[in-house]
Amino acid sequence: MAKINENYEKLPGSYLFAEIARRTAAFQDANPDAKIIKLGIGDVTQPLVPAVVQAMHEAVDEQTASASFKGYGPEQGYAFLRDAIVEADFKTRGVQLSADEVFISDGAKSDCGNIGDIFAVDNKVAVCDPVYPVYVDSNAMAGRAGEYDVDAEAWTDIHYMPTTSENGFCPAIPDAPVDIIYLCSPNNPTGTVLTREQLKAWVDHANETDAIIMFDAAYERFITEEAIPHSIYEVEGAKTCAIEFRSFSKTAGFTGMRCGYTVVPHELVRQGQSLNAMWNRRQTTKFNGASYIIQKGAAAIYTPEGARQVEEVIAGYLANAKVIRDGLEACGLEVYGAQNSPYVWCKTPEGMGSWDFFNKLLEEAHVITTPGAGFGPAGEGYIRLTGFGDPDQTKEAVKRIQAIL
Numbered sequence: 001m002a003k004i005n006e007n008y009e010k011l012p013g014s015y016l017f018a019e020i021a022r023r024t025a026a027f028q029d030a031n032p033d034a035k036i037i038k039l040g041i042g043d044v045t046q047p048l049v050p051a052v053v054q055a056m057h058e059a060v061d062e063q064t065a066s067a068s069f070k071g072y073g074p075e076q077g078y079a080f081l082r083d084a085i086v087e088a089d090f091k092t093r094g095v096q097l098s099a100d101e102v103f104i105s106d107g108a109k110s111d112c113g114n115i116g117d118i119f120a121v122d123n124k125v126a127v128c129d130p131v132y133p134v135y136v137d138s139n140a141m142a143g144r145a146g147e148y149d150v151d152a153e154a155w156t157d158i159h160y161m162p163t164t165s166e167n168g169f170c171p172a173i174p175d176a177p178v179d180i181i182y183l184c185s186p187n188n189p190t191g192t193v194l195t196r197e198q199l200k201a202w203v204d205h206a207n208e209t210d211a212i213i214m215f216d217a218a219y220e221r222f223i224t225e226e227a228i229p230h231s232i233y234e235v236e237g238a239k240t241c242a243i244e245f246r247s248f249s250k251t252a253g254f255t256g257m258r259c260g261y262t263v264v265p266h267e268l269v270r271q272g273q274s275l276n277a278m279w280n281r282r283q284t285t286k287f288n289g290a291s292y293i294i295q296k297g298a299a300a301i302y303t304p305e306g307a308r309q310v311e312e313v314i315a316g317y318l319a320n321a322k323v324i325r326d327g328l329e330a331c332g333l334e335v336y337g338a339q340n341s342p343y344v345w346c347k348t349p350e351g352m353g354s355w356d357f358f359n360k361l362l363e364e365a366h367v368i369t370t371p372g373a374g375f376g377p378a379g380e381g382y383i384r385l386t387g388f389g390d391p392d393q394t395k396e397a398v399k400r401i402q403a404i405l
């Protein structure tokens with residue numbers, strides 16, 4: 001008899017976005033004339049930039065002639081993209097990598113979820129709370145999370161590190177040893193960033209304890225403050241303790257195109273094994289490479305024209321986020337994020353529950369947000385708003401919120 005992976009039976013339902021959709025639909029049914037504006041959206045809305053479109057058109061044309069046709073590509077990605085990444089994303093920031101430390105994929109979600117393949121089941125995992133759910137659920141599927149405690153809304157074997165306004169959104173280094181530590185900066189959902197000093201403390205801790213940091217930098221292009229690191233490898237010592245995940249999704253509107261990459265430095269060695277060699281083995285066995293056409297499109301953001309075009313789109317999302325932040329602050333609310341992130345993280349007024357504040361904004365302002373409690377227990381008392389919407393709709397939504405508060 002084929003036995004199933006029983007860890008899947010322990011997984012709680014992915015309730016957050018389904019519940020938001022249910023409440024939104026119920027409200028719209030009862031109020032058909034209400035013009036609802038979505039500020040909860042975590043997907044990009046702007047089209048691909050012209051440089052990317054042109055590069056992909058050219059790549060499609062190449063596929064129409066036998067002389068230029070491409071079948072299976074290198075599982076690790078094409079050299080033209082890996083080389084461009086090494087030059088533009090790292091060398092410019094003082095980080096020396098070789099192209100074979102960069103693995104192109106179909107996105108950061110796959111890589112964050114798959115990286116656990118090269119680690120033992122009995123590693124102790126630490127995550128921030130609130131958290132991007134993939135880190136937790138993928139470890140739960142692998143049997144690394146223990147049991148799900150419904151009352152605590154937490155897994156018994158995961159070490160949760162609250163990141164709230166009280167600790168400046170920087171997780172405290174655990175007292176008891178942990179083996180795998182997920183950090184995300186700029187952070188989803190809080191929109192906050194870790195400074196060089198804060199990252200340095202984590203890197204030193206990981207090196208002292210032989211832990212591995214999984215550093216998710218999916219939103220690095222949104223960083224506007226000069227001193228904030230875009231890569232963990234800008235911090236001395238990180239190459240011996242960190243794996244970094246990047247994505248073209250929010251950088252270049254690739255949520256529907258699918259492309260990302262993961263950096264595994266050669267210096268990363270545990271129990272005498274090169275993690276770069278292990279990840280290479282994993283990828284060449286289970287992954288057949290990202291699409292040539294998509295990789296050509298991704299490479300176009302490293303041309304001067306493409307870089308300028310994606311920067312403009314990102315500036316638009318950041319401008320929306322600033323409109324939200326300034327507008328909410330003007331109502332006396334405590335607001336975080338937006339400066340280096342498309343996300344705005346807002347404390348609910350007078351200690352209101354995050355679902356109650358969500359309901360109030362839906363029913364009175366007809367604005368959809370995301371309740372912070374959906375990202376983990378320490379997200380209670382916050383809501384997340386995003387700058388990915390239309391600029392005029394964003395301004396209108398903020399006006400409506402101001403009118404009811």
Ligand code: PLP
Pocket residue numbers: 042106107108109110112132184187188216218246247248249254255259260
């Ligand atoms: N990491 C974080 C923190 C995210 O918020 C997301 C997407 O929302 C991803 C990774 C996934 O990115 P990708 O679209 O490349 O799979």
